[in-house]
Amino acid sequence: MRILLLLLAAAGLCWGQYNPNTVPKRTSIVHLFEWRWQDIAEECERYLAPNGFGGVQVSPPNENIVITNPNRPWWERYQPISYKICTRSGNEEQFKDMVKRCNNVGVRIYVDAVVNHMCGAAGGSGTHSTCGSHFNAGNRDFPAVPYSGWDFNDGKCHTGSGEIERYDDIYQVRDCRLSGLLDLALEKDYVRSKVAEYMNHLIDIGVAGFRIDAAKHMWPGDIRAFLDKLHDLNTQWFSAGTKPFIYQEVIDLGGEPIKGSEYFGNGRVTEFKYGAKLGTVLRKWNGEKMAYLKNWGEGWGFVPSDRALVFVDNHDNQRGHGAGGSSILTFWDARLYKMAVGFMLAHPYGLTRVMSSYRWPRNFQNGKDVNDWVGPPSNSDGSTKAVTINPDTTCGNDWVCEHRWRQIRNMVIFRNVVDGEPFSNWWDNGSNQVAFGRGNKGFIIFNNDNWNMNVNVQTGLPAGTYCDVISGQKENNKCTGKQDFGTLPYHLSIKMMEKARVI
Ligand code: QV4
Ligand code: CA
Numbered sequence: 066m067r068i069l070l071l072l073l074a075a076a077g078l079c080w081g082q083y084n085p086n087t088v089p090k091r092t093s094i095v096h097l098f099e100w101r102w103q104d105i106a107e108e109c110e111r112y113l114a115p116n117g118f119g120g121v122q123v124s125p126p127n128e129n130i131v132i133t134n135p136n137r138p139w140w141e142r143y144q145p146i147s148y149k150i151c152t153r154s155g156n157e158e159q160f161k162d163m164v165k166r167c168n169n170v171g172v173r174i175y176v177d178a179v180v181n182h183m184c185g186a187a188g189g190s191g192t193h194s195t196c197g198s199h200f201n202a203g204n205r206d207f208p209a210v211p212y213s214g215w216d217f218n219d220g221k222c223h224t225g226s227g228e229i230e231r232y233d234d235i236y237q238v239r240d241c242r243l244s245g246l247l248d249l250a251l252e253k254d255y256v257r258s259k260v261a262e263y264m265n266h267l268i269d270i271g272v273a274g275f276r277i278d279a280a281k282h283m284w285p286g287d288i289r290a291f292l293d294k295l296h297d298l299n300t301q302w303f304s305a306g307t308k309p310f311i312y313q314e315v316i317d318l319g320g321e322p323i324k325g326s327e328y329f330g331n332g333r334v335t336e337f338k339y340g341a342k343l344g345t346v347l348r349k350w351n352g353e354k355m356a357y358l359k360n361w362g363e364g365w366g367f368v369p370s371d372r373a374l375v376f377v378d379n380h381d382n383q384r385g386h387g388a389g390g391s392s393i394l395t396f397w398d399a400r401l402y403k404m405a406v407g408f409m410l411a412h413p414y415g416l417t418r419v420m421s422s423y424r425w426p427r428n429f430q431n432g433k434d435v436n437d438w439v440g441p442p443s444n445s446d447g448s449t450k451a452v453t454i455n456p457d458t459t460c461g462n463d464w465v466c467e468h469r470w471r472q473i474r475n476m477v478i479f480r481n482v483v484d485g486e487p488f489s490n491w492w493d494n495g496s497n498q499v500a501f502g503r504g505n506k507g508f509i510i511f512n513n514d515n516w517n518m519n520v521n522v523q524t525g526l527p528a529g530t531y532c533d534v535i536s537g538q539k540e541n542n543k544c545t546g547k548q549d550f551g552t553l554p555y556h557l558s559i560k561m562m563e564k565a566r567v568i
Contacts, residue, residue: 082292082311082332083371085416086273086303087119088171092480093410093417095468096122098380099139099441100421102155102163104452105174109167111454116474117481120173122276122418126150126160127263128196128209130184137447138438139380143278144184144246146194147209148263153195153441153449164271168302173273175310180260180291181279182246183207183217186227205247216256218248229282232321243282251287261294264309271299274310280334281315281323288313288331312374312416316388319366329372336373336415337388338366343377343408344392347401347513349497355513356493362414375415377405383422384437396422396465403472404511407535410476411501411509413488417480419473424463475534483507492522502526 085094095118097105105121113121125142128149132141142152150157164174183202190201198209205214222241224230229241242248249256264275280288298307311332317325318337325334342365346353362370381387383395394402409417425439442450442463453461460466467473486504493499497513500522508524530548532539537546 082274082308084308085119085173085175085310086298086307087173090481090484091117091119091171092484093118093419093477094120094122094173094175095419095421096376096380097421097468099124099142099423099449100154100452100464101449102126102159106163106166108452109163109172110170112469113167113172114170117478118172118419118468120175120273121167122175122177123163124152124154125177125179125278126152126154126267127179128152128194128198130188130200131193131195133193135438137440137443139440140386140438141440143179144188145179145182146184146200147196147198147207148259148266149196149198149209150266151196153443153447161270168271173310174271175274175276175312176264176267176272177278178260178264178275179278180249180263181251181282182243182248183212184247185245186242186247187245188247202247210259212249212256212259216250216253218242218250221250222248232323235322238323239282239284243279248282251283251291254290257287257291257294260291264291265294265296268296268309269299271302272309273298273303274312277311277313277331280313280328280331281317285327285331288328292331318388325368325372329368333372333374333416334368335379336367336375337382339373339375339409339415340377340379340382340394340405341389341392343405344389344394347394347405347408348392349513350392354495355497355499355511356495358408358499359491359493361412367414370414373415374418375409376418376420377402377409378420379418380420380422383420384425385434386437395420396467397427401513402467403470403535404513406467406473407476407509408511410473410480411483411503411507413486413503419468419477421468422465424465471538472535475538479507479509479534490523490525492520494518494520500524 127145128147128151129142130144130146132138150160167174186202188202190203192199200207205217218240222237224237224241227242228245229237229243232238251257295309298309313328313332313334315325315328315334316337328334345351346355346358367373378393378395382389382393394405396402423441426436427434428436444450450462452464455461458469483503483506486506488501489504490502498518500510502508502525505525505527508526512518532544533547537544
């Protein structure tokens with residue numbers, strides 16, 4: 066066996082980058098968007114570990130530009146100034162404490178790595194940065210890394226503006242500026258080494274993997290080159306030789322020459338078709354209906370399940386950025402959103418990521434939310450507000466905490482319980498009432514028609530009394546929600562041939 070491993074290693078086949086490195090039977094991750102490190106550490110201990118969450122995607126931890134017009138937008142964190150660990154979420158000590166405390170309770174940390182670019186070309190010069198590092202965007206001067214003019218793609222881009230102008234030209238998508246962001250020359254070993262140095266610093270602290278931001282805008286081979294420079298994970302929490310989990314943000318809704326599959330050699334990819342299609346089906350747009358979900362997954366043209374990172378919405382498309390358009394369901398559409406997340410967590414396809422957001426003052430003008438830039442809940446000095454927990458376990462201070470909604474938390478647990486069980490016993494009424502099981506471990510029923518559901522279905526479960534974990538859960542050996550299957554509220558009602566676990 067050792068010979069084979071040595072051969073694989075020699076061939077640079079550093080496997081394992083598809084594996085989230087979670088502790089066994091923890092099958093979902095949650096994106097705690099814009100949360101402070103100290104709040105994440107507390108959430109790991111008080112909520113995520115006890116409820117079986119596998120890990121947390123955190124916002125970019127590296128120093129970013131400070132933008133004051135508009136006033137501290139969330140997206141300033143996607144404009145790096147250096148790889149120092151200091152942002153509105155906290156400093157390096159707080160980051161280290163979070164990683165240690167979360168790992169110690171078996172909750173992993175995944176870092177959003179913004180390594181395709183630095184700040185916008187019009188970012189100016191000075192020390193308006195979250196760590197006070199000096200920079201001069203005009204001169205491509207980032208002394209805190211250091212990067213200089215030699216380290217950017219200016220000369221390689223052939224568009225008039227220097228920016229990406231067309232997505233059907235694979236060269237400009239990679240070598241020109243995305244929205245004016247200074248594009249790093251990742252074919253250079255020096256740049257690859259600085260990126261790897263940053264990621265290795267995080268790996269040595271104890272992170273379990275990375276979201277590669279704007280991966281579509283980097284050549285797959287360049288990403289591979291810096292990934293090959295990465296350390297194995299910290300053996301304080303991971304077995305020797307464990308590789309960092311990699312999932313790459315590649316928006317591929319079809320229709321462009323760049324495909325997600327080009328990036329499979331590096332790790333998983335984000336499957337944006339998932340949320341876009343599921344939103345269309347649950348909104349019943351374009352004649353879509355839940356009965357069509359019978360072959361959900363690769364049958365709908367998605368990437369292979371073991372290469373997919375899936376989600377209903379993400380931090381971009383929940384506010385009209387990135388991809389997915391108006392079909393995307395978010396916490397603003399609570400009932401359908403719970404149905405969508407419940408379906409995602411019950412279905413075996415892909416590695417599932419739950420979004421956890423903050424509320425902002427949406428203001429639609431001519432169909433566009435002019436407040437899509439608004440940053441996290443913040444104090445008058447611009448610092449991010451703490452995540453407070455209400456007596457009813459919801460969050461205060463305008464943190465939405467979708468991951469704490471009973472239906473979503475319980476479905477995260479459901480996914481852990483049915484992990485490894487086959488998709489089974491599909492039933493549908495040809496419209497929007499569907500049901501399916503996961504082997505003999507779980508069963509779920511949806512009613513998205515606007516009439517009652519009154520059928521007998523095969524669940525595959527052993528006879529018994531089961532708690533409905535959407536309307537409640539099992540507490541002190543009792544069901545706090547429904548347990549018989551008389552007439553449930555129309556969105557979830559069914560008569561069972563046998564006792565089944567209504568989820
Ligand atoms: C604007 C113009 C430029 C002009 C520039 C001048 O568009 O043409 O040159 O001003 O300064 C912000 C502003 C944007 C501005 C840019 C540069 O919104 O108007 O350019 O800064 O100053 C996030 C936001 C962007 C934001 C960016 C940087 O979504 O609006 O741009 O952060 O602050 C594609 C990609 C995909 C990407 C998605 C949004 O394929 O990879 O667009 N998604 C990821 C992240 C996303 C982030 C980035 C990439 C960039 O998920 O959050 O963009 O890191 O689909
Ligand atoms: Ca690029």
